[in-house]
Amino acid sequence: MFNVDTITKVLSKVTVLDDIYHIAGNRNFADPAVQKAITRRFIDTVVATSYNYQTYTIEDIDFTKNPASVFTWDNHRTKTQTKISFQDYALKIHNIKATDQFQPMIKTSGRQRQAIYLIPEFCYQTDIPDNAKRELPKICSVFPTDRTKKYETLISLLSMAQSPSAEPAKLLQTFNMRIKKNLTTVRAIQLKPPELFIPGVGPITAGNDFGRYMKENPKFRWTEKPVGWKLYATYEEQSKLIAQDWVNNFVNTLKLHNCPVVFLETTPVRVPKGGSHVEALKTKLTKSTGMEFVICFLSASGARGTEQYQSIKNFTLQTGVLTQCIDIDPNSKSFEKKTGKDAKNIQFNISRQLINKTGELCWWSIISNAVPSLKGKTVLVIGIDVYHGKK
Known part of the structure; x- marks a missing residue:
């Protein structure tokens, strides 16, 4: 069975340089107060480059460097080292031109902890403004009918790929796969909300108001x-x-x-x-x-x-x-x-x-109350923690 779901990605087009200008105002980048405010605003934030959407965590803002600063470029393709400025590198490799030669540089690190410098003008902020967040449910929500149409479009594309002359067909045949044109309907089962037992407070039924309940009844x-x-x-x-x-x-x-x-x-x-x-x-x-x-x-x-x-x-x-x-x-x-x-x-x-x-x-739940089929059975619940790296 091939399980597919649709997703919607939202990316801010506000660059780091936009906010740097806003913070600095009419003041010079050399002003210590400006440097402190800019550093405090961006350190530990995540940005995405506009040319390949790679994400990086800002470790520092380096006011001693700018796009005209020169670094040693290790060209792994030609096995050579070249002295080149950050702005010339961006133009040569990504075909983008820096418009402000006096903007400070973003300092971050690669996987091997090597220093990497990014031009703020080409870095999108990944933080979404609060006013935009309020609109996200409207933008990202997909009605069931629209979702079905997207699935059908995907199935149609995959079906076209099943033509013997199509390259994807060979891959499908390798795994003995065939795309079924009609969607499969299954009956969903909704479990009852579990009861949570809290020392001196519970039991209570977990629901949408659980967070509010805990906040109002924090005294165990x-x-x-x-x-x-x-x-x-x-x-x-x-x-x-x-x-x-x-x-x-x-x-x-x-x-x-x-x-x-x-x-x-x-x-x-x-x-x-x-x-x-x-x-x-x-x-x-x-x-x-x-x-x-x-x-x-x-x-x-x-x-x-x-x-x-x-x-x-x-x-x-x-x-x-x-x-x-x-x-x-x-x-x-x-x-x-x-x-x-x-x-x-x-x-x-x-x-x-x-x-x-x-x-x-702090609290516990009797799972068999929500899932009777588990009553009398030993259940192992595995929680997986996820580390989100820089990239």
């Missing part, structure tokens, strides 16, 4: 006596006040929601500027008892932030110590979200993750 009611853990917080000196405020709010969040875990003490761990969070942590946490939780406040994003994150998670795998990384780079796009009024939502979500990691459950 565990009856067991809370278990005392130790909390460690790693931070660089410039992030001390943010980390201190964040940790205090996090601890209070656990108390507010009657968390079965409480922190008897909090140990601050100062990390030298640009130093290793793991090495600093080892000076305070010499031996794990399985009842420690570490929050690492990362002051850097981009390649350095990724390196720090990976080393911390490797430490978790080696020691079993539970860790949580918080990106608080002032230049990061999510800085306000993680340190402003939305920080409480993040702290609440982390508290639930901590509860689950300690072996407790």
Whole structure:
């Protein structure tokens, strides 16, 4: 059986340069305030090149380079190296011409962590404006009748390909496949919404209002006596006040929601500027008892932030110590979200993750109530996490 579905892709045509102009206004790109605002706006955002729609994550905005800057081009086809400017390369390879020779360059990395520079003028922003998002359901929705027509068009094209003289026909014959002209109709079965059991709250029926229900009833009611853990917080000196405020709010969040875990003490761990969070942590946490939780406040994003994150998670795998990384780079796009009024939502979500990691459950469901055929059977549910790389 060949299963086909239709999709609709939406791509913003707003370039990075468009927003750079908007941020800079009448000011020069050399203005430190302009550079800071532009960097903060774009760092960690994803862009798509206009010439081949490859996606990249912006690691930095380099104001020391522009399209006229020269780099060494390794031409793998001719096995030669050539000095060429970014704008000449774009014109030669992609047949596009940069109109602003003074725009800064986007810095990102390739699969082998090699530095890649992109011209902002040729990079579309993948973020969709809020006003456009509201229109997406109207644009992307496909009525059943229209969807059927698309299927029939595809079937017609595939049927034409079955002509013995057509090249695709040979491929179909290789797999002993034949395209049926009529669509197959199947009877759909809709399962009942499962009941969710929440300590001191449930059971409730999951539905469209589940998110709102959880937000309005966040206070879980565990009856067991809370278990005392130790909390460690790693931070660089410039992030001390943010980390201190964040940790205090996090601890209070656990108390507010009657968390079965409480922190008897909090140990601050100062990390030298640009130093290793793991090495600093080892000076305070010499031996794990399985009842420690570490929050690492990362002051850097981009390649350095990724390196720090990976080393911390490797430490978790080696020691079993539970860790949580918080990106608080002032230049990061999510800085306000993680340190402003939305920080409480993040702290609440982390508290639930901590509860689950300690072996407790925030909620559970009896699947056989929704699917009677599973009653009395042992069911293995596999969840697959997906990592979205740069490309």
